[in-house]
Amino acid sequence: MKGARASRTTVALKLAMAVSGFLFVGFVLAHMYGNLKAFGGHDAFNEYAHHLRELGEPLLPHEGALWILRLGLIISLVVHVVTGVLLWRRAARARTTKYVQKKNSGVTRASLMMRWGGVTILVFLVWHLLNFTIGKVNPQGGATNDPYNLMVDTFDVWWMTVIYLVAMLALGAHLHHGIWSAAQTLGWTGTATKRRRAKTIGFVTALVVSVGYSLVPLAVLAGIITK
């Protein structure tokens, strides 16, 4: 190829996907820490939510730091989804005649459901933002101005908790393969030992995140966290 540019290759797309993915890993861990404040009660949870908006004041305006973080997340989301769609399309075109019989040996199920799992997480994200951030939907029809009470009202509805648990299962699977895959894409897993380590870190992080997030909805449903 004459005049080939490194930044226009599939590997460059993967690099962009890996970097944006790692930013999301940092975000989900920080977000989980905030969620677990629910076990500290009404005031601890709401104060955390409130302080998030005051972060960086008076140097930054009200919600200034929060919007910087949100902007970073929005850019990461666009990069992650766009590169994902481009690579998905390429892969679909690379084999237009399917095998009559095809088996995948020695691979994890999580690695085969990155794309549809990602779509599941994206759909969930839209609902989650409508639920708690943009629209503020209280499935019990109550007030929405108190973050803690809105959270308890939401998870007291059993099928809402189910939706969140399914989403956390999808997120766990996505991280299980995604973290090690991103490390591989960034070229950090050049030996068998490093590859095993990256896979372990991916699995442990996925477990911590999916269990950590599931604790609060389950605790609400079990009556451990109440208004």
Add this chain to the structure above:
Amino acid sequence: MNLTLKIWRQPDAASKGAMHTYELADVSPDMSFLEMLDVLNEQLNDRGEEPIAFDSDCREGICGTCGLMINGYAHGPEVTTTCQLHMRSFKDGETITIEPWRSDAFPVVKDLVVDRGALDRIVQAGGYVSVNTGSAPEAHSVPVPKDDADRAFNVATCIQCGACVAACPNGSASLFMGAKVTHLGLLPQGQPERDERVVNMVAQHDHEGFGGCTNIGSCTAACPKEIPLDVISQLNKDLRTAIRHGH
């Protein structure tokens, strides 16, 4: 052994193909998979039917010419090439599905034969080391650390059979490229062209229509030479380095 074979038949690249079923009796478990197909072809010849076209050359697992999708596995259920697969790996009375490598970058030529020229063009794009010809230089004039030499040799065992592409759910040739980039990149002679090599090879790979890698690992499981996934990490690292160097 008595076998039922479901085999992809396609008269030429332009025609549509389909699966055909053949019954084959008295197969010896000591036959290689290709010998089994030879026996079937002799019977087809006797009946005046067109024999099944498939690729093979050395039949000792070193040339990379053969390659069939057998029961959904590239090169069949064992970690070896199709020619080194023996009928003892199958059960009497079994139905065996045989298909060509499926990749839009590997067009079917006839029946089970595909054109793997795309891999040659990737090698032509950068999978080489440029040296002035002349008398061979003294081997010890360029020292290579033992570990690097061993690793370079291990990944240089890639025979370019295309099983990695055939097995990959994304139809990617990343394991193949990774093997070449790692092999040449570990050696002193490979350094001057290291950046251009990875960029040109990956660009050619994308141009041929192969998919991107998602690190699933089907390729390494199918590879008859057991090239490890490490080489894809090396490929990605070399490309990242090339970007940093302004390529």
